[in-house]
Amino acid sequence: MAKFNKNDYQIRFDFNNMMADYIGAEQGFKESDVSAVLPQAKAAFESVKQQGGAGWQGWLDLPFDQDEIVEDILATAKGIRKNFKTFVVLGIGGSALGPIAVFQALRHLHYNELSPKLRKGPKFYVEDNVDPERMSALLDVIDLKTTCFNVITKSGATSETMSQYLVITDQLKKALGADYASHVIATTDREKGNLIKLAKKEGFKTFYINSGVGGRFSELSPVGLLPAAVLGIDVKKMLSGARDMVKKGFKSANPYHNMPLMAATLQFIAMQKGKNVSVMMPYADSLKYVADWYCQLWGESLGKSVDKSGKEVYAGQTPVKALGVTDQHSQIQLYTEGPFDKVITLIAVDAFRKEVMIPEGLPEFPDVNFLCGNTMGTLLNTERKATEYALAKKHRLNRTITLPEVNEYTIGQLLMMFMMECAFTGAMLNIDTYNQPGVEEGKNATYAMFGRKGYEAKKAELDSAKAKSAKYIL
Ligand code: PA5
Secondary structure (H helix, E strand, O other), X not given: OOOOOHHHHOOEEEOHHHEHHHHOOOOOEOHHHHHHOHHHHHHHHHHHHHHOOOHHHHHHOOOOOOHHHHHHXXXXXXXXXXXXXXXXXXXXHHHOHHHHHHHHHHOOOOHHHOOHHHHOOOEEEEEOOOOHHHHHHHHHHOOHHHEEEEEEEOOOOOHHHHHHHHHHHHHHHHHHHHHHHHHEEEEEEOOOOHHHHHHHHHOOEEEEEXXXXXXXXXXXXXXXXXXXHHOOOOHHHHHXXXXXXXXXXXXXXXXXXXXXXXXXXXXXXXXXXXXXXEEEEEOOHHHHHHHHHHHHHHHHHXXXXXXXXXXXXXXOOEEEEOOOOHHHHOOHHHHHHOOOOEEEEEEEEOOOOOOOEOOOOOOOOHHHHOOOOOEHHHHXXXXXXXXXXXXXXXXXXXXXXXXXXXXXXHHHHHHHHHHHHHHHHHHHHOOOOOOOHHHHXXXXXXXXXXXXXXXXXXXXXXXXXXXXXXXXXX
């Protein structure tokens, strides 16, 4: 096997089609637009860099300081691969989207359907909801006696995850008795929340999420590394890709020499010009859920009503996920001809890990025959280039991130690139990138509706809300 050479796998960022020279002066940016926001870009660079892994930026240290934890994760994963046939993540949001994205990116696209011999690891499921039909369906297809559950919650208190936990541990206890605890692994905060207390009481194997690592920035912590390692993914290579991206992102305060900073600068200018939608469109099924993960990162981090000085800013871009080429037959019409309110990020892959040849066979049908003798990868990438051309021709802001191949190293780079882009953008907007008061409000209202102790005032507030009018319900 050829030696893995990371120089062959550096991701690239092409922003030609954000610029006036390529999509026209009305929509495209000029270099003077970039120069105009250089002070904010440089200040964002300095503040993110200076803070480093402190405060809520603990995620920046993850590629550098987890050697010991990684060894524990690898040893634990080895045991799980040996002793269990199924591995299930219980969690939601930042505790679920990363594991899903990395699973889809780096394992076979029909992994669970493969024979055990080809799969070489346990089946994998993530319960990213509290839909009773989904939970019942999970229980229909797994055997509790051969299933290991990884309960992931940073706060250790999220209602959805704790209800998943309660349902599963109840079933496990009924099926296995006292031995049930060996089927549960907790990933949570070292001190805060209920899960750590339960883990200590019940004796679950536990991994910790550092206090400075928030849910949507946690994929490179044990949140994502344990599931990845259980799936046989090389987590050291993932961390190595992320590490190289951190080094790149902190090398220069000049956006023209800094991929995540330029990406952030362009989005900042776009937001100033009223481009309120960020479409993430990978041209690879393996990256479909990276777009999902990105949507949480971008939406929850940047969607803020006030800036750090308390001024009302209503910042953010609505993140939208799309898939090439599938959504060329669905959303692209809107992106090409609808409102000028979007930045479209295409993610390209140079070389697919598998290729499928479109066979020769229909010379009498020239309208179909032109496809024959090409690979499906060539078709997909040609369609991407054609879409990029069509978008540019219609003056639509678009940019392309290219992965030479989808592998552990490039995925590590890509995730870190988006997290750094997000941190720089948040700093340029002068908002708190790491809080989520809008999420908390909904969580608290749920607690109040369930009559949870301590939420009496919230319950009274909800009870006094104006009753809905039957007139407006048809
Ligand atoms: O990014 C975040 O902080 C949130 O989206 C959380 O990931 C989500 O609410 C789940 O929280 P927890 O991991 O505490 O259960």
